[in-house]
Every structure is written in C-alpha cells, then in structure tokens.
Amino acid sequence: MTMTGVLRPGHAQIRVLDIKESIPWYTDVMGLVPMGQDRQGRAYFKTRQEHDHHSVILRQADRAGLDFFGFKVLDKATLDDLEKNLRAHGVATERIPAGDLLETGERVRFTLPTGHVIELYAEKKDVGNAMGYTNPEVDVIEGKGICPVRMDHALLYGPDIDGNRELFQKALGFSLVERVKLEDGQTDLALWLTCSAKAHDIALVRHAEPGKLHHVAFLLSTWEQVLRAADIMSKHRVSIDIGPTRHGITQGTTIYFFDPSGNRLETFCGGYDFYPDMHPVTWTWDEVGAGIFYHDRKLNDAFLTVVT
Amino acid sequence: MTAYTILIEDTGESYRCADHRSVLQGMEALGKKGIPAGCRQGGCGVCKVQVAQGSFSKRVMSREHVSAEEEAIGCVLSCCIKPTSDLRLSVIGKMKKNVCRTVEPAGVRPVYST
Numbered sequence: 063m064t065m066t067g068v069l070r071p072g073h074a075q076i077r078v079l080d081i082k083e084s085i086p087w088y089t090d091v092m093g094l095v096p097m098g099q100d101r102q103g104r105a106y107f108k109t110r111q112e113h114d115h116h117s118v119i120l121r122q123a124d125r126a127g128l129d130f131f132g133f134k135v136l137d138k139a140t141l142d143d144l145e146k147n148l149r150a151h152g153v154a155t156e157r158i159p160a161g162d163l164l165e166t167g168e169r170v171r172f173t174l175p176t177g178h179v180i181e182l183y184a185e186k187k188d189v190g191n192a193m194g195y196t197n198p199e200v201d202v203i204e205g206k207g208i209c210p211v212r213m214d215h216a217l218l219y220g221p222d223i224d225g226n227r228e229l230f231q232k233a234l235g236f237s238l239v240e241r242v243k244l245e246d247g248q249t250d251l252a253l254w255l256t257c258s259a260k261a262h263d264i265a266l267v268r269h270a271e272p273g274k275l276h277h278v279a280f281l282l283s284t285w286e287q288v289l290r291a292a293d294i295m296s297k298h299r300v301s302i303d304i305g306p307t308r309h310g311i312t313q314g315t316t317i318y319f320f321d322p323s324g325n326r327l328e329t330f331c332g333g334y335d336f337y338p339d340m341h342p343v344t345w346t347w348d349e350v351g352a353g354i355f356y357h358d359r360k361l362n363d364a365f366l367t368v369v370t
Numbered sequence: 371m372t373a374y375t376i377l378i379e380d381t382g383e384s385y386r387c388a389d390h391r392s393v394l395q396g397m398e399a400l401g402k403k404g405i406p407a408g409c410r411q412g413g414c415g416v417c418k419v420q421v422a423q424g425s426f427s428k429r430v431m432s433r434e435h436v437s438a439e440e441e442a443i444g445c446v447l448s449c450c451i452k453p454t455s456d457l458r459l460s461v462i463g464k465m466k467k468n469v470c471r472t473v474e475p476a477g478v479r480p481v482y483s484t
C-alpha cells in the first residue's frame with residue numbers, strides 16, 4: 063500500500079481546568095517536550111520522537127474535554143481533494159487560516175455526526191526530533207517522565223457513530239478494522255477505524271451525549287515501557303483508571319489514566335498491522351468484556367460512562 | 371497528619387480521611403464504597419456530593435458538572451475537596467446510564483438516555 067490521503071492523527075487540542083498545573087504535568091509526568099505558548103495562551107507539546115512542531119495543544123477552559131482532533135494529510139492538493147469529498151458527502155467545511163495554530167498551515171475543519179470537531183491539514187513545521195536525518199543516534203530515554211513515541215489515536219463517544227463511520231470510510235478513505243456489536247447483533251456499540259497500517263487511528267463508541275472524549279492515546283515502544291509508565295504514574299499519584307492490561311480489540315497492551323483535569327489518556331504498546339485487504343474483526347456482545355480488557359474479561363463501569 | 375471523619379449519609383458509612391487527601395481518595399484508599407469514582411480529577415462529574423456540614427478546601431472543578439451557585443452551597447465534586455473538619459455529605463453523582471444498559475430487544479433501535 064502506498065500511503066496517500068490522510069496520513070495520521072496530527073494533533074489533539076485538549077481543554078484543561080488549570081493550565082499552570084497542566085504544563086508541568088504534561089512535561090514532567092508525560093515527558094512531552096514543551097513547544098511554547100501562543101498569544102491565546104494555548105500550550106503546545108510534541109513527543110521526543112515526533113518531527114512536526116506539536117501534537118498536543120492545551121487550552122485552559124472551565125470544563126475538560128476535547129476541542130478538536132486533527133489529521134495530517136499528504137499535501138495541499140490532497141487537502142483540497144478531501145475537502146471536495148467531504149462537501150460531496152454533505153459535510154460543511156470551514157478553512158482555518160495558516161498560523162492560527164503555531165507553525166501550522168491552513169486547516170479544513172468540519173463537525174462529525176457525533177458532534178466532534180475534526181480538522182485536516184497538510185503543513186506543519188518539521189522541527190526534527192533532535193536525532194537528525196543523517197546518521198541518527200538511537201533516542202536513549204534519559205529524561206523525565208513517560209516519554210511516549212507519538213500521539214497515536216483518540217477514542218470519541220457520541221450518538222451517531224454510524225454516520226461517523228460512513229464519513230470516515232467514504233469521504234476520507236478510512237478502513238474498518240474492528241467492531242463491537244450490541245446485544246441485538248446489529249447495532250455497532252463501537253468501531254475502530256484506520257487511515258494507515260495501524261490497527262486504529264480513531265475509535266468510536268455509541269454514547270448518549272455528543273462530542274465526548276474517552277481518551278487520547280500515546281504509543282510506547284515495549285510492554286516494559288508500559289510498566290515503566292505505570293511506575294511513573296504511581297510515583298506521581300496519577301489517577302489510573304485501569305491497567306497495565308491488554309485489549310482484546312487491537313491486541314495492544316495499555317494503561318488508561320487521567321490528566322489533572324480528568325481527561326482520560328492512554329499509554330499503550332503493540333497492536334497488529336492492518337492492510338486494506340483484511341476482513342474486519344467482530345466482537346459479539348457476550349464477549350465485549352474480553353474485547354476491551356483481555357485479562358479481566360469484564361468491563362469496568364468507568365470505561366463506558368466516565369468521559370469528558 | 372490530621373484526619374477527619376467523613377459520614378456518607380446515604381449509606382451511614384463513615385471513614386477517616388487524612389487532610390492531604392481528597393474526600394474521594396480518602397474513601398478509596400480504605401477500600402470503602404459509596405461515592406462513585408471516575409477520573410478523580412474534577413472532569414467527569416460522577417463523584418458529586420452535597421456537603422451538609424463541615425468545612426473543606428477545594429481545587430478547580432469542571433463547570434460542566436458544578437455551577438458557581440452549586441459550588442457556593444457545598445454541592446461539589448468530592449475528588450476536588452479536602453476536609454478541614456469532620457464532614458457529613460450525601461451522594462448526588464452517579465455512573466451515567468450507558469448504551470449497554472439501555473439496549474432494547476433485537477430489531478428495536480436502542481433508546482439512548484443519560
């Protein structure tokens with residue numbers, strides 16, 4: 063497969079209740095690299111290994127949650143094409159001018175049927191990952207905090223996930239990787255979609271309220287790093303939701319935990335590679351517990367109900 | 371370290387909560403139940419309580435779940451308050467109903483409610 067179209071999740075703008083306490087937390091506990099603040103006071107971060115200027119933006123607000131989630135696309139021509147696809151699909155789009163986010167080009171913004179705001183963009187400054195493009199060293203993790211590899215995906219909660227699936231598949235070229243069926247055997251409770259060779263780039267769960275965030279996830283390189291992350295969390299009194307454990311769905315190992323504003327984050331490792339000729343995996347209602355948490359084989363209350 | 375007695379009026383259960391812990395953390399640390407626990411960081415709203423008696427210090431909590439008026443009358447998120455005296459409180463928050471618990475029999479579209 064040649065990767066064209068939508069490449070990957072590129073940024074998540076997360077609302078925090080107190081940005082002064084959140085900046086040190088995302089820096090020292092998450093181990094993200096602070097990339098400055100803009101005139102609105104939004105704080106920017108990237109992981110050590112990411113090349114683009116930022117992948118996480120924090121905005122102070124009086125409630126927690128996700129402002130928007132952005133995907134990077136191949137180039138400006140692709141951005142124009144995808145905007146046309148969205149409009150042909152009946153989706154209203156808006157252009158946010160270059161520079162609104164630091165070091166970022168023009169963005170195409172639209173709202174999903176579940177009420178979440180999604181953006182596409184083609185340009186963000188490549189600031190490098192300090193290893194360079196010539197004869198790079200291995201990135202030995204010596205710094206503070208968890209130091210994830212990249213911001214990897216998000217799980218969104220809202221009512222019309224069928225509408226979201228259609229939009230992602232038909233207008234943006236995503237593939238369905240896994241799904242969980244409700245008791246009726248028909249209705250999808252949850253969907254995992256990819257735009258790449260990852261097991262998921264975005265996931266969706268059916269939920270009464272629109273526009274809710276379940277989690278933003280960060281990739282780690284090994285299970286050992288997942289355990290190290292759990293140690294760092296406990297040492298810093300981070301509120302852990304569940305884990306370390308494994309998901310049956312995507313087969314990744316995981317910890318769910320909360321930032322200082324109650325936004326759920328995930329650090330995970332693994333998951334299989336996806337190719338577009340693969341058949342979607344279905345989880346039936348009676349095995350959903352093992353799908354979500356493979357070792358416990360049961361859902362916890364918080365997984366389905368605690369969102370921001 | 372100072373600790374205070376927290377009484378959950380709904381269940382009659384009480385526990386001692388150290389003053390450096392939130393009321394929710396203090397409950398969880400002793401394996402007690404009564405107040406639902408979610409994010410423990412003031413974002414999700416499931417741990418909301420009404421304090422009937424006593425004093426506490428507080429940190430910022432989401433306005434989506436606690437209005438300024440509510441906050442003023444002690445209707446607060448228990449993960450965001452630390453006791454500065456003994457407290458009596460009742461539980462307001464709950465784990466919201468979700469799709470799984472509201473699904474209708476086969477063939478009927480589920481009804482979603484919170």
Ligand code: FES
Binds near residue numbers: 411412415416417449
């Ligand atoms: S547990 Fe989420 S607001 Fe208290």
Ligand SMILES: [Fe+2]
Binds near residue numbers: 215216217279328
């Ligand atoms: Fe995830």
